[in-house]
Amino acid sequence: MIELLASRYTYVLMFVLLGIGIYMTIASENLVKKLIGVNLFQTAIFLFFISMAYIDVEGASAPIVPHHGEPGEVMVASPLPQVIVLTAIVVGIALTAVGLALIIRIYSEYGTLREDTLREVRADE
Amino acid sequence: MNSGLVDLLPPLLIVAPILAATLPIALGLRFDRTGWSVAAITTAGLFAAAGYLASAVHAGGRVTHTLGGYPRTYGIQLVADQFSILVVLLVTGVATGVLAYTRRGGPRGNTFYTAYLLLVGGLLGISLTGDVFNLFVFLEISSLATYALVSSGDGPESAVAALKYLILGTVAASMYLIGVAFVFMATGTLNMVELAEAIPNAERQTLIQTGFAFIVVGFATKVAQWPLHSWQPSAYEQAPDGATPLIAALVSTASAYAFGRLIVTVFEVDYLASMPRAASIVLTVGCVSVLAGTVLAVIQREVKRMLAYSSVSQFGLVITAYGVVIAGGSETAFTGAAIHLVGHGILKAGLFLSAAIVATSYGARTVDEYAGLAKRRPVVAGAMAVLLFALVGVPPAVGFVGKWYIALGAVEAELWPVAAVIFLSTMLTLAYAARLLEKMYFTPAAGAASARGHGPDTVATDGGDENGDKGREDLASDDGAVETPLAAGVSYDPTGGPGRDGSGRSPDPVSNGMVAVIVVAAIVAVALGFAGGTFADFLEPFLTEVFN
Numbered sequence: 182m183i184e185l186l187a188s189r190y191t192y193v194l195m196f197v198l199l200g201i202g203i204y205m206t207i208a209s210e211n212l213v214k215k216l217i218g219v220n221l222f223q224t225a226i227f228l229f230f231i232s233m234a235y236i237d238v239e240g241a242s243a244p245i246v247p248h249h250g251e252p253g254e255v256m257v258a259s260p261l262p263q264v265i266v267l268t269a270i271v272v273g274i275a276l277t278a279v280g281l282a283l284i285i286r287i288y289s290e291y292g293t294l295r296e297d298t299l300r301e302v303r304a305d306e
Numbered sequence: 307m308n309s310g311l312v313d314l315l316p317p318l319l320i321v322a323p324i325l326a327a328t329l330p331i332a333l334g335l336r337f338d339r340t341g342w343s344v345a346a347i348t349t350a351g352l353f354a355a356a357g358y359l360a361s362a363v364h365a366g367g368r369v370t371h372t373l374g375g376y377p378r379t380y381g382i383q384l385v386a387d388q389f390s391i392l393v394v395l396l397v398t399g400v401a402t403g404v405l406a407y408t409r410r411g412g413p414r415g416n417t418f419y420t421a422y423l424l425l426v427g428g429l430l431g432i433s434l435t436g437d438v439f440n441l442f443v444f445l446e447i448s449s450l451a452t453y454a455l456v457s458s459g460d461g462p463e464s465a466v467a468a469l470k471y472l473i474l475g476t477v478a479a480s481m482y483l484i485g486v487a488f489v490f491m492a493t494g495t496l497n498m499v500e501l502a503e504a505i506p507n508a509e510r511q512t513l514i515q516t517g518f519a520f521i522v523v524g525f526a527t528k529v530a531q532w533p534l535h536s537w538q539p540s541a542y543e544q545a546p547d548g549a550t551p552l553i554a555a556l557v558s559t560a561s562a563y564a565f566g567r568l569i570v571t572v573f574e575v576d577y578l579a580s581m582p583r584a585a586s587i588v589l590t591v592g593c594v595s596v597l598a599g600t601v602l603a604v605i606q607r608e609v610k611r612m613l614a615y616s617s618v619s620q621f622g623l624v625i626t627a628y629g630v631v632i633a634g635g636s637e638t639a640f641t642g643a644a645i646h647l648v649g650h651g652i653l654k655a656g657l658f659l660s661a662a663i664v665a666t667s668y669g670a671r672t673v674d675e676y677a678g679l680a681k682r683r684p685v686v687a688g689a690m691a692v693l694l695f696a697l698v699g700v701p702p703a704v705g706f707v708g709k710w711y712i713a714l715g716a717v718e719a720e721l722w723p724v725a726a727v728i729f730l731s732t733m734l735t736l737a738y739a740a741r742l743l744e745k746m747y748f749t750p751a752a753g754a755a756s757a758r759g760h761g762p763d764t765v766a767t768d769g770g771d772e773n774g775d776k777g778r779e780d781l782a783s784d785d786g787a788v789e790t791p792l793a794a795g796v797s798y799d800p801t802g803g804p805g806r807d808g809s810g811r812s813p814d815p816v817s818n819g820m821v822a823v824i825v826v827a828a829i830v831a832v833a834l835g836f837a838g839g840t841f842a843d844f845l846e847p848f849l850t851e852v853f854n
Contacts, residue, residue, distance in 0.1 A: 219476050226483050233491050265439045272446045276476050279453050283469040290462030
């Protein structure tokens with residue numbers, strides 16, 4: 182168990198981060214913090230992808246082809262997760278931008294960032 | 307296997323709308339109204355290309371394109387086969403139809419058409435991709451465009467609805483991504499065909515089961531299954547009237563298609579059947595959504611909200627069909643799911659367009675306000691009645707064919723509770739459809755005037771109490787073909803929420819073209835019902851390949 186934790190500690194970290202992210206999304210009343218929670222949640226998944234590539238190949242280095250060294254001598258992490266995470270990060274940025282734009286609109290219309298206040302304001306109307 | 311031009315069509319179908327999406331904004335710097343023309347040319351071209359691709363697929367089997375020439379083990383492959391081409395035809399067809407409506411009725415402005423084209427591009431990407439990670443990217447592209455479309459409604463409520471949708475939709479897509487991560491960890495590939503070979507042979511089966519669990523949760527949210535549907539009614543209700551038909555008909559449909567694709571192509575039916583509790587979980591999610599969705603639809607007062615909850619139950623039927631496919635390996639149920647996806651897309655587009663027309667001309671949004679519609683607008687009411695009956699599943703409409711195949715599959719697989727749920731949901735669907743039909747055909751319009759008489763101040767803005775009332779009398783005797791200026795004035799009755807149609811335009815009477823679109827939708831819904839057998843024949847090569 183200890184050994185497993187020692188070698189797989191990144192996975193544990195990622196899932197703690199994932200939990201914090203989803204908890205923030207659900208529990209925080211502040212809309213901006215909610216969005217930060219979503220971001221944290223996504224980032225945890227990105228890191229999960231990255232660490233996965235390193236752990237499956239023992240002692241791997243970054244997936245950049247070295248200009249010295251014999252072929253087969255250097256262990257390289259799988260580049261595929263890194264490439265797809267790059268795409269996922271771009272998607273995440275776009276989502277954050279749209280989310281923040283919506284929050285700005287909500288703030289200018291209702292004058293609040295808190296979800297509970299927002300609920301009251303909308304119920305009054 | 308195919309050569310030349312056909313091979314290039316799948317990437318073209320995705321790239322063309324996304325590139326064209328930049329044009330309305332770019333041209334908008336110089337010219338005022340280019341958005342619609344650009345969108346019209348693009349979607350019409352896409353529809354033609356989809357038709358050509360469909361004939362090629364029908365004649366020669368699946369068409370594949372390897373992007374950039376990288377082998378599929380680490381590159382991205384685009385695949386058009388019998389199942390995906392159905393969704394491609396639906397997406398392009400509905401997009402063209404809704405676009406025809408928005409020329410007169412819909413939201414205007416170049417940014418709207420940019421989002422429109424982006425959405426179409428994303429949805430076509432979902433349909434055509436052969437790579438599970440690429441599927442995530444396209445899911446997010448189409449979702450981003452949908453958030454923008456939902457928030458383009460005029461009222462501040464639309465921003466709240468869009469933000470709710472954004473947070474839930476993002477978490478859902480992330481859940482799917484976690485599922486992909488687990489499956490990738492166990493197999494080391496992202497291509498659907500490669501995955502199908504690698505999954506049963508993978509060493510770490512627990513990873514794959516966990517991955518499938520995450521994927522189910524992700525898609526249950528994206529497809530709006532109870533209890534994860536809560537984003538959907540407010541998003542559909544708050545979106546501009548011209549955008550709701552597109553979103554309602556296509557966005558969840560594409561997600562449901564993707565889920566079906568993962569079940570039959572990636573995980574494969576035999577493997578899922580051996581996975582503990584996979585079938586029962588999918589079946590339960592579907593059946594509960596069918597019942598919860600219809601019950602919630604029955605108690606709604608707003609027509610758009612009612613139709614939104616009805617989507618929850620109709621997609622529940624599709625997910626139930628997938629459950630039957632897993633549990634019983636039933637080809638029939640899968641055919642039913644495919645037909646129901648296409649049929650429901652057309653029906654919901656038609657129904658939301660009708661609701662948009664009624665809202666544009668009378669500001670009527672609740673079921674009560676639909677009273678006497680048959681007298682005032684016989685054509686709209688007629689088309690709406692046909693669409694509602696099709697939704698209930700009255701033969702020969704397409705709604706019946708899909709349900710029939712699903713129910714038949716359930717009976718063949720001896721899943722009697724599922725058959726009972728389908729029967730019960732039909733009854734409940736009839737309950738809310740009948741409520742609307744009764745209002746339209748058998749309640750006199752005078753009832754409507756008193757029903758929405760709670761706004762003398764609003765009438766005053768239309769030029770005085772008496773005039774307003776007279777306008778309504780005119781309306782009541784109007785046969786619907788001719789619009790009086792007064793009737794146009796009444797259309798801004800803010801009991802329905804002013805400008806929630808999100809266009810901020812001056813009062814426009816409903817054009818014949820707008821009515822023609824929903825009449826075409828109704829005709830297509832019935833015609834496709836007669837073509838049910840053709841659907842099954844068309845899917846046959848795909849089914850024999852998948853179910854061996």
